[in-house]
Amino acid sequence: MTQPLPLTPEGLTRLQAALEREQARRDEARRVVQEQMEANENESLDLAAAQEALSGAEARVGELEDQLARAVLLAPSGGTRGQAALGSRVRLLHVDLGRELPLQLVSAAEAAAGPGEHGAALVSSESPVGRALLGRRAGDEFAVDLGRVQARYRVLTVED
Template sequence: MASPIQVTAAGLQRLQGSLDRERERAEEARRVLREQMEANEAESLGLTEAQQHLAAIEARIEELEGMIADAEVLPASTSDAVALGSTLTLLNVENGQVRRVRLVSPVEATGSVDGVALISTQSPVGAALLGRRVGETFSVRLGGRTAEYQVRSLEEA
């Protein structure tokens, strides 16, 4: 067994949803493949493409199943410090932009969910957020510049 992948409960639900969608895609790909084979087009480009498409979907299903099997759901944090799974309001001090973000594991960091940006703990901003408290200001090196942020609020899980 691989080492555990730490995820939030919501992250595990998203992984399971992705797995369900991929399984549906695999069923559709199998249907197309059967139709190609029944059409007796064994030499056709369509059959080869259908086989490759199905193989890619099945590989993704296997990857998702492995992640889910190795998932370790973290309990909701009750700390007043930012931790994996924390949802917080973050101020970009330079431009005044305020964003709601959630600190997640790398496998969960897929953009945003319900207007909350999902930030990996392995990203520069995510790593710098760990352990911060409301009101703390911190700097992060992003490429050729330094950005300054402030933790404005920390939501209870």
Template sequence: MSGKEIYLTYEGLKKLEEELERLKGEKRKEIAERIKQALAFGDISENSEYDEAKSEQAKNEMRIAQLENMLKNAVVIDEDEVDTNSVRLGTRVKVYDMDLDEEMDYYIVGSTEADPLEQKISNDSPVGRALMGKKPGDIVTVQVPDGVVRLKVLEIYK
């Protein structure tokens, strides 16, 4: 991963830090113990337990490096300083889906934190990109995998 800025809320930053701590601590110890047990079986040339543990160790170290790089490039969105005059990172936005005749709330976050099941959408997603910079009353038309949606911005809040 390059030195590209990673936008995170305080909550997202804390989750990444906790994951990194877990991977560096208990996960490393767990893998080291599995490798030690596998070595006790003797010949490692045909030892699937050893191979699996070493593979898991490599994946763990890769994720640690990825997390460290993300945290090094993290830009924390201070929700107290978020301007709610228009849709931007860190804002919550209530929209009206004109085709489905229903209201939805989205939390605009960086791509690292996006989780559609929690209504957290990335500013890089089609809907997020279309909403960025919009104000209450604005209508956007967005191409999504299921077709085209028309959304009206109703409210922007923290």
């Protein structure tokens, strides 16, 4: 059974736009391959590169089509109001730097689909910060190991 892919409405729109861009890229790659195949042997030195580009575009289109087929729009949180969950918009304070970070907690596929709206960074719920943020409420503090440094955050606001 395929696993559902939770997306915000904005994420669904971004994923659909990414699919349209990749389909156009694939169609252009097909055209270039066809031109290279029709050219005589001396002029078709770029055929392998064109075929490789086409293969990559076809793979990405297939991946996006699969994600859209599994897409399930996130429903407003029920019973977890005020807790960070998929789709939540959150303002964090990086305690050590004194800097506020607006973000939206999304699935990994949605984070990869493109930039968020309203100046908020898209943070995957599978990233270290995303995993640590799930279930947190305004006022909660937590630390995340980011490799060479441990970052400390305070949740300022959580909106559904």
